[in-house]
Amino acid sequence: xxxxxxxxxxxxxxxxxxxxxxxxxxxxxxxxxxxxxxxxxxxxxxxxxxxxxxxxxxxxxxxxxxxxxxxxxxxxxxxxxxxxxxxxxxxxxxxxxxxxxxxxxxxxxxxxxxxxxxxxxxxxxxxxxxxxxxxxxxxxxxxxxxxxxxxxxxxxxxxxxxxxxxxxxxxxxxxxxxxxxxxxxxxxxxxxxxxxxxxxxxxxxxxxxxxxxxxxxxxxxxxxxxxxxxxxxxxxxxxxxxxxxxxxxxxxxxxxxxxxxxxxxxxxxxxxxxxxxxxxxxxxxxxxxxxxxxxxxxxxxxxxxxxxxxxxxxxxxxxxxxxxxxxxxxxxxxxxxxxxxxxxxxxxxxxxxxxxxxxxxxxxxxxxxxxxxxxxxxxxxxxxxxxxxxxxxxxxxxxxxxxxxxxxxxxxxxxxxxxxxxxxxxxxxxxxxxxxxxxxxxxxxxxxxxxxxxx
Amino acid sequence: xxxxxxxxxxxxxxxxxxxxxxxxxxxxxxxxxxxxxxxxxxxxxxxxxxxxxxxxxxxxxxxxxxxxxxxxxxxxxxxxxxxxxxxxxxxxxxxxxxxxxxxxxxxxxxxxxxxxxxxxxxxxxxxxxxxxxxxxxxxxxxxxxxxxxxxxxxxxxxxxxxxxxxxxxxxxxxxxxxxxxxxxxxxxxxxxxxxxxxxxxxxxxxxxxxxxxxxxxxxxxxxxxxxxxxxxxxxxxxxxxxxxxxxxxxxxxxxxxxxxxxxxxxxxxxxxxxxxxxxxxxxxxxxxxxxxxxxxxxxxxxxxxxxx
Numbered sequence: 079x080x081x082x083x084x085x086x087x088x089x090x091x092x093x094x095x096x097x098x099x100x101x102x103x104x105x106x107x108x109x110x111x112x113x114x115x116x117x118x119x120x121x122x123x124x125x126x127x128x129x130x131x132x133x134x135x136x137x138x139x140x141x142x143x144x145x146x147x148x149x150x151x152x153x154x155x156x157x158x159x160x161x162x163x164x165x166x167x168x169x170x171x172x173x174x175x176x177x178x179x180x181x182x183x184x185x186x187x188x189x190x191x192x193x194x195x196x197x198x199x200x201x202x203x204x205x206x207x208x209x210x211x212x213x214x215x216x217x218x219x220x221x222x223x224x225x226x227x228x229x230x231x232x233x234x235x236x237x238x239x240x241x242x243x244x245x246x247x248x249x250x251x252x253x254x255x256x257x258x259x260x261x262x263x264x265x266x267x268x269x270x271x272x273x274x275x276x277x278x279x280x281x282x283x284x285x286x287x288x289x290x291x292x293x294x295x296x297x298x299x300x301x302x303x304x305x306x307x308x309x310x311x312x313x314x315x316x317x318x319x320x321x322x323x324x325x326x327x328x329x330x331x332x333x334x335x336x337x338x339x340x341x342x343x344x345x346x347x348x349x350x351x352x353x354x355x356x357x358x359x360x361x362x363x364x365x366x367x368x369x370x371x372x373x374x375x376x377x378x379x380x381x382x383x384x385x386x387x388x389x390x391x392x393x394x395x396x397x398x399x400x401x402x403x404x405x406x407x408x409x410x411x412x413x414x415x416x417x418x419x420x421x422x423x424x425x426x427x428x429x430x431x432x433x434x435x436x437x438x439x440x441x442x443x444x445x446x447x448x449x450x451x452x453x454x455x456x457x458x459x460x461x462x463x464x465x466x467x468x469x470x471x472x473x474x475x476x477x478x479x480x481x482x483x484x485x486x487x488x489x490x491x492x493x494x495x496x497x498x499x500x501x502x503x504x505x506x507x508x509x510x511x512x513x514x515x516x517x518x519x520x521x522x523x524x525x526x527x528x529x530x531x532x533x
Numbered sequence: 534x535x536x537x538x539x540x541x542x543x544x545x546x547x548x549x550x551x552x553x554x555x556x557x558x559x560x561x562x563x564x565x566x567x568x569x570x571x572x573x574x575x576x577x578x579x580x581x582x583x584x585x586x587x588x589x590x591x592x593x594x595x596x597x598x599x600x601x602x603x604x605x606x607x608x609x610x611x612x613x614x615x616x617x618x619x620x621x622x623x624x625x626x627x628x629x630x631x632x633x634x635x636x637x638x639x640x641x642x643x644x645x646x647x648x649x650x651x652x653x654x655x656x657x658x659x660x661x662x663x664x665x666x667x668x669x670x671x672x673x674x675x676x677x678x679x680x681x682x683x684x685x686x687x688x689x690x691x692x693x694x695x696x697x698x699x700x701x702x703x704x705x706x707x708x709x710x711x712x713x714x715x716x717x718x719x720x721x722x723x724x725x726x727x728x729x730x731x732x733x734x735x736x737x738x739x740x741x742x743x744x745x746x747x748x749x750x751x752x753x754x755x756x757x758x759x760x761x762x763x764x765x766x767x768x769x770x771x772x773x774x775x776x777x778x779x780x781x782x783x784x785x786x787x788x789x790x791x792x793x794x795x796x797x798x799x800x801x802x803x804x805x806x807x808x809x810x811x812x813x814x815x816x817x818x819x820x821x822x823x824x825x826x827x828x829x830x831x832x833x834x835x836x837x838x839x840x841x
Contacts, residue, residue: 079661079662080661080662083661083662083664083665084662084664084665084668085661085662085663085664085665086662088664120661121661261536261539262538264539265538265539265542268539268542268543269542272542272546470816470817471817475684499538504537504538504541507538507541507542508541508542508545511542511545511546512545512549515545515546515549515550516549516681519550519553519674519678519681520678520679520681520682520683521682522678
């Protein structure tokens, strides 16, 4: 079910009411679990069995790891989770590569391709549960004893399919606590849901219509539209994922739960390293804690540390999708970060705004391979950016929206916060809410999936 | 007071939606006219009252014709930046009784843009959202939501001042480009002889049309029959184009299609498609600039007066 569908919004309103009317905490958790299963199976009900199986296996593994701290058991747990991810998400890609490789050496391989169905959010909940197993192994958290609590931790619909990637130590204790009903919290949640909905439907989807069309026919773009496409995509991607994450945080608040913030004005970063502390924060932290540090982090030789960063970013890229473009994207990020390290002293003398402008444009350019549907399309787009005639028609609405959204990042990020619901003057809140509803109605685009659903 | 703040937020969101829904149910026609460019032009014509002729067509006619310059009495441009057969058929069916109607004859897009392209998504896109689909079918607000877009709001003023307008004031999307371009054509362009409709030898038995040609023919037959049934004298018009597009449009195959449509519908055709006019009359090789508009409007007016 999509967060921005009317069915979801109506259902979740009813669910919030039922949740707080339920007299016992256990019943509330049961409600959350059942509704999460409905949410997850709405489009593809067999996915629910994968989720249930994952809950059962990882709950058991957690308990076993606590009673017997075994590296082999942890490796087994990580492998089994990754194997599902590998099969569903990367299976076809791997087979395609194998066939291409065979063709390269003149061998015609006939390898059956895995089922094309990819369970929603598998990348997110796989990382979430791996973190849980590692944390239990490291004795940072105890294994969860309540199967119901663990099931809600694993399946909570607000963060199940596109994050934020919540950690056991921050989320499990919340599920044990029965928090009292508090209208202020629901008010904050409703504010975030409205803001997130606006970002998704009123900004991301509107820009997405243009961006999708442009990427479908990159060879027809004039130089002005090619440039507008890459800036519009930068705005679309942020609005889409930030909108989703904001709705997730808001929805959780309505149930008295707190999810981590996933974005912190990323296009205001003054370096790529800084960018990764602001963009998809929960993924960055995950990669740092469970991959980069496990590889040795920076407590090794300079060369090895650079290699660790390269591997982390390349795998981080691959996490986003089964395609070489994602790997290229990750590797280019790593390469630029190395360049930043080498020029650190030199860059320290620059004014901050220069760092922000350069970093923003590096990010925008690196989104090009990220978005490119194929290497051929990537090449076409790059060539249109440097040598193409000027299109007589530039879509004014897209240009104004892209520019406005990118320029107003700082005030927007200060507005889209749970605590702003408390500090905004009532009249300002009403005016902003009315403006958002108005713009959603007038400009909101046809519904599209959240971009990060497919990652 | 958190409860008051939450109540205020909910009342704002739900209250606004409810109020707009009520407004859309009370004034469905007016808001539909503001929401849709085609409905808007028709409403504008209706408000303006009787005219001597109406021009229907795509952005080529919309940008290329000034009714007052045709010197055929009072005119109205109902042409819009749309180029689909459903649009033409809708306009023809809702134009009302007119004395004379110029219908642009160009090859409509293969993938016709439906009338409500700038409204709500197609029903198929609501899969998995039954409440959304129900709202899509039952909400008056969702049908005309584009009426609330800022760029469409000036249409309200247009409807209020309809009597002083001829329809050509709207939707010229290339006006900004024209502003930054030197007036065209520059001195020295002498192509007066080219500004006249072309005649072609039409074979006595028109050739078989391909599937797309047949689709276009059927669309025009329906639209023209509808106009004629309402008493209009119809004239088909092929607007001039720049040399680049002319190479695509002025081919034996395309010429045959246009002339076959004219023959089969028994309608006079003033075809400027192959007129070798200078490219400098155009903004972008397809749409006429302001001087080009004056030139074409006069040429079309002259040709129309010469019709029996």
